[in-house]
Amino acid sequence: MTEFYDALETRDPAAREAALMAALPAQIERAQATPALGEILRGVDARAVTSRAALAALPVTRKSELLARQKAAREAGGDPFGGFSAIGWTALGHARTARRVFQSPGPIYEPEGDARDYWRFGRALFAAGLRAGDLVHNSFSYHLTPAGSMMETGAHAIGCTVFAGGVGNTELQLQAMAELKPQAYAGTPSFLRIALEKADELGIRLPSLTKASVGGEAFPPALRDALRARGIEAYQSYGTADVGLIAYETAAREGLVLDEGVIVEIVRPGTGEPVPDGEVGEVVVTVLNPDYPLVRFGTGDLSAILPGTCPTGRTNRRIRGWMGRADQTAKVRGMFVHPSQVAEIVRRHPEIGRARLVIEGEMANDRMTLQAEVAAAAEGLAQAVAATIRDVTKLRGEVALVAPGTLPNDGKVIEDARKYD
Template sequence: MSQHYDKLESMTVSERKIYLDSRLRQAVSRAYRGAPAARRMMKAAGVKPSDITTVSDLEKLPITRKNDLIEAQKVTPPYGGYYVGKPEGIERIFISPGPVYEPLHSSKIEWFARSFWAAGFRKGDVVINTFTYHLSPAGTLFQEGLRDCRATVVVAGAGNTDIHIKAMKDLGVNGFVGTPSYLMSLIKKVEETGSNFKKDFRIDKAWVTGEMLSPSMRQTLEKDYRIDTYQTYAVTEPGGTLAYECSQKSGLHLMDDYVVEIVDPSTGKQLAPGEVGEVVVTPLHNPHWGLIRFGTGDLSKMIVDNCPCGRTAPKLVGLLGRSGEAVKVRGMFVVPKQVEAALAAVNEAGKFQLVVRRIDNRDTLTLRLELKSGNTDDFELRKRVESAFQSACIVKLDRLELLPQGTIPSESKVVLDERKWD
């Protein structure tokens, strides 16, 4: 059986350049013709499609960020001028936090298949997919990628830990798809019941994304529980996996369905391999989504090497932090602007601060909220704030601190990410 999903993974440097430049020209031309938002952006920059002939030419265009996408969809609903095609051709509409509406024509969405194939998922594997199928595209996209590798999918979704554990045992599940912290939570819960995870369960491979996989957690999963663990870097708005690990686990190979740049976030200028910058993405695989130069806010650096696995695409070293204020918590981005909009409906709400910590291999999120009313012990108000926050951001708060006005120093950051990654 082939080690590689397709021939694209072993293209030469020159072949990959020709391939990406050609597809980029098509994507830019298509977006200019069919996506009003892309056309306006290019005209404002004084750039014509013919000016973008290679990946390096993308520096001529500004970076579009998530807040830009959210605002565009508010001003020009429902797709913000980024959709290319006729509305009646849309087969699925995904809703990402923001919200951001993402239309899709094709019923075949195998975009994640290369990453699952590299992680060893094949026909005969029974894989539990613990990512949400509710609103977010994650569950469905991952399922389709697994099915393209002919693996059997247990459609579990998020939550329901007890049911997940029972299904894993009853169905002989040997593959896990989810966040690394949730996999650890499942293991610990099994052990709390007195069961032996290695003996009583068959999980021997895991595909994880949505949060950083620390070296210590990987060692625990692989050495203590013999779970072959692969991490993938995925971003919702461009629509898929941007980079994925192979058996060498020495970086994440870039996917050839995207143009990925590492840029200086303040200037948009492309950086050389080895330099740390923001990951900026132009999707090539969805002809109906005219998004160009989407800034993820994630920091990484690119490396070029001769990988023993035979895949020739450059690699990302992993995520090194965030360039902006948005923060990823348990696989979901929380954007301060979303929080601000949610709290606008709560009359008593004043200044706020988000604090992210890492406790027992799990992200925790605290909202520190000053109150105009001064009453910090109001049960009904707590419920309203928690409900408004979760409705807007999807992620559930772990803690809500109601504070008197003036408690949060004026110079404080809106987001405090206190997580430590070893």
């Protein structure tokens, strides 16, 4: 599949970066016009935010903060979006109307605007081989969460017809697949596997189904290969209910290419500090969406930037895909220890490169050791770092100074290695 969704995918990387940075000031201004982000970004000169360095100086808003603000606003009888949305409905005082509202676990409420392909999933579906005129069996949920709408609006943007399968009712969905003969599937990879196994059990053949765009959970290579053996080529997409599409898989099968409508940073967990390309960190997204103008939104997911560009000819940057969660908070002797505290310890000792706090032992008899990469340790550094650990966490911890490159590149800053059995 060497076709492209649009000309944006093959832009000169420098031209793309210039366009994204040129769009930042207006997006910062839109964000500042909302109550929540206006408070978070108070004092920021939007016109000066024209580079990644300037963007990196802004605070990260994490999902936990979004949830907390929404809950507080709802309890006060106010805006259920917590002041983050630029659209809503008249009773909330919004001049612009949302087309739909969704609820994700938390609960967190997300608005959907009326822009064509609002969640921008058309690009991912196209890369998965879907084309105008295809019938797509969409088994993502159509109630509460936005996943069903994400895929449906993306499929419509391509020119596909959609069967709204939703979740569950496997035998009814198989009946629809057998009778309607869709060319493509959209949904979780696990439900596709379950449906195909049930089809085998019932003696139902589905020869028309040759394409799939899957997401919402891990997609292991073994399942990808099993689907291919059945004649189905399936490709991953990665997005969230807050920011829409973030990245998508291509025929190259080499990481996920970033969407054209987002600015993605990889930051050290617990901080807003970007890490070097290749290092694992938290995915932070600024989405160029005037309706829901999230700036430096911390997804809580771990990933890393891959070197080079996609062999398919798409020139945007790539990430390795989902690599776990960035929130590694642990409870030690009745006290919570957060990644941000590890970051503060490192900040106070510039000699330290990467660091990992390892918690070992058994519950109620646990111990902490900060493994810190140091090129050249001055005398007394370990003792000074141990004192900082106590000052920041209010807990005692040992210090192990190790050579640069010793710690795994997996994004972990807190490793809970205790035995719970």
